[in-house]
Amino acid sequence: MTxxxxxxVEKTGLPAPTDDIVIASAGEKSEWRQGxxxxxxxxxxxxxxxxxxxxxxxxADFKLPSPEAVVEAAITLRSVIVGDILxxxxxxxxxxxxxxxxxxxxxxxxxxxxxxxxFFDPIVEMMRPVPVIAMIPFFLLxxxxxxxxxxxxxxxxxxxxMVVSTVEAVRNVPRIYTRAxxxxxxxxxxxxxxVVLPAIVPxxxxxxxxxxxxxxxLVVAAEFMGAQSGVGYRIMEARRLFNxxxxxxxxxxxxxxSFVLDTVVRKTxxxxxxxxxxxx
Amino acid sequence: xxxxxxxxxxxxxxGTQVSISSVxxxxxxxxxxxxxxxxxxxxxxENEFVCLMGPSGCGKTTLMNAVAGLVQPTSGRIEVGGxxxxxxxxxxxxxxxxxxxxxxxxxxxxxxxxxxxxxxxKAEIERIVNHYLGLVGLEQFRRAWPRQLSGGMxxxxxxxxxxxxxxxxxxxxxxxxxxxIMTKEYLQEExxxxxxxxxxxxxxxxHDLEEALFLGDRVVLMTPRPGRIExxxxxxxxEDRDMSFKVDDRFVELRRExxxxxxxxxxx
Numbered sequence: 276m277t278x279x280x281x282x283x284v285e286k287t288g289l290p291a292p293t294d295d296i297v298i299a300s301a302g303e304k305s306e307w308r309q310g311x312x313x314x315x316x317x318x319x320x321x322x323x324x325x326x327x328x329x330x331x332x333x334x335a336d337f338k339l340p341s342p343e344a345v346v347e348a349a350i351t352l353r354s355v356i357v358g359d360i361l362x363x364x365x366x367x368x369x370x371x372x373x374x375x376x377x378x379x380x381x382x383x384x385x386x387x388x389x390x391x392x393x394f395f396d397p398i399v400e401m402m403r404p405v406p407v408i409a410m411i412p413f414f415l416l417x418x419x420x421x422x423x424x425x426x427x428x429x430x431x432x433x434x435x436x437m438v439v440s441t442v443e444a445v446r447n448v449p450r451i452y453t454r455a456x457x458x459x460x461x462x463x464x465x466x467x468x469x470v471v472l473p474a475i476v477p478x479x480x481x482x483x484x485x486x487x488x489x490x491x492x493l494v495v496a497a498e499f500m501g502a503q504s505g506v507g508y509r510i511m512e513a514r515r516l517f518n519x520x521x522x523x524x525x526x527x528x529x530x531x532x533s534f535v536l537d538t539v540v541r542k543t544x545x546x547x548x549x550x551x552x553x554x555x
Numbered sequence: 556x557x558x559x560x561x562x563x564x565x566x567x568x569x570g571t572q573v574s575i576s577s578v579x580x581x582x583x584x585x586x587x588x589x590x591x592x593x594x595x596x597x598x599x600x601e602n603e604f605v606c607l608m609g610p611s612g613c614g615k616t617t618l619m620n621a622v623a624g625l626v627q628p629t630s631g632r633i634e635v636g637g638x639x640x641x642x643x644x645x646x647x648x649x650x651x652x653x654x655x656x657x658x659x660x661x662x663x664x665x666x667x668x669x670x671x672x673x674x675x676x677k678a679e680i681e682r683i684v685n686h687y688l689g690l691v692g693l694e695q696f697r698r699a700w701p702r703q704l705s706g707g708m709x710x711x712x713x714x715x716x717x718x719x720x721x722x723x724x725x726x727x728x729x730x731x732x733x734x735x736i737m738t739k740e741y742l743q744e745e746x747x748x749x750x751x752x753x754x755x756x757x758x759x760x761x762h763d764l765e766e767a768l769f770l771g772d773r774v775v776l777m778t779p780r781p782g783r784i785e786x787x788x789x790x791x792x793x794e795d796r797d798m799s800f801k802v803d804d805r806f807v808e809l810r811r812e813x814x815x816x817x818x819x820x821x822x823x
Contacts, residue, residue, distance in 0.1 A: 460644070
């Protein structure tokens with residue numbers, strides 16, 4: 276939702292830094308000069324348009340709530356909303372973590388052992404093209420509106436992304452590294468742990484960010500289908516009670532939460548891959 | 556001491572380290588069979604520096620990969636230290652042409668990699684790392700990431716990592732092929748210096764005749780299609796040679812001789 280201009284600037288190829296400190300300040304300056312200020316302009320225009328539209332009388336209140344109405348809703352509902360946010364975040368974090376663990380784990384197993392690959396590949400390939408949301412009726416049937424169903428939904432969505440990406444990432448590890456490791460006396464096991472594992476991390480960052488964003492989508496779907504708390508649940512309830520301001524508040528919260536999660540993922544992975552060229 | 560030698564020059568008490576007997580290698584490529592190596596036999600003494608030299612396609616890298624155990628010969632056998640080669644092993648470290656320094660490890664972790672995977676105690680790894688970093692003059696870069704080093708420095712890390720194994724045999728596959736001439740010549744001297752301090756049996760693959768002559772005790776000239784040994788030359792130039800030796804009469808003379816042989820081979 277929120278664009279990341281700083282990242283775009285990094286990728287458009289500033290000259291390779293030689294001195295971290297000097298470049299850091301030079302980078303900030305040139306980032307601003309290159310048009311960073313436009314991000315502020317766009318935000319002002321965006322909120323200005325929203326404000327103008329809702330106060331002009333062109334759009335009815337119940338179709339598009341004004342910014343103040345959303346802020347008011349946030350203040351009125353603050354105690355419930357905090358609980359909703361915690362419930363949603365817990366589901367996202369649990370589903371994402373388990374999905375990544377299982378997905379990367381199985382991906383590694385399938386890369387390590389040909390037998391494991393031939394055994395699991397058909398199942399993964401069968402699951403992969405199915406939108407997990409299509410499984411919701413079954414989850415309702417099996418788990419009702421319990422947490423297991425929601426967890427499983429997020430887990431499955433994340434899992435399929437990570438398993439395929441991991442297998443692919445291992446395939447792309449330059450052979451020279453594994454060859455060098457084995458001629459230096461590393462066993463297959465050691466080569467896998469010390470060479471393949473760190474080598475695939477940079478190529479898993481993209482899929483991980485996609486999976487993190489997807490887990491929010493899936494949590495909303497899960498909470499729509501039936502829940503007693505959560506931001507998605509609050510939105511559905513607001514729809515029933517005809518409270519567009521609360522719906523808008525829920526949307527804003529989702530935007531904020533996924534921005535926070537993405538930032539955490541990006542900062543963490545940037546630190547882990549600080550050895551790589553991409554962090555420069 | 557120059558010229559073609561068919562027999563093993565018997566020197567001192569050192570024994571045979573690498574023995575390649577009647578090795579042939581065929582590949583099935585898109586356009587039919589390729590005879591990469593045909594009946595290649597070569598014996599390398601302990602702590603000898605042998606250069607495999609020849610144009611691309613002469614099978615020199617294939618031969619080296621076979622000694623490394625990365626590929627299996629179609630026929631013939633390769634022994635290292637009396638044991639038949641059947642796969643890669645810690646007794647034969649390889650330094651490749653391309654950058655194979657692990658980018659996710661610091662310089663010291665790279666140099667200590669072999670000791671680490673072979674389960675050496677921490678203090679021993681530390682000692683090995685210090686020793687070899689010192690030898691290649693990279694102590695102050697021990698905690699640097701490889702991306703922070705120049706190509707020549709990364710190559711020195713690579714060499715140190717190879718020497719820091721317990722390998723009695725080092726296999727170097729055009730290790731300086733991707734470097735500029737200045738760095739390359741500097742590293743040639745470095746490698747000689749390193750090898751004299753820490754003698755190993757070295758098989759060095761190159762297509763650069765000057766490099767082969769400068770580095771090797773012997774230069775094995777190979778010819779392509781099918782890849783086989785054309786001639787073996789004793790170089791064995793003075794131990795303390797440096798770059799200036801490349802214009803020495805003996806050096807120039809042997810280079811001319813081999814060059815002529817190569818040209819003849821190209822015509823036939």
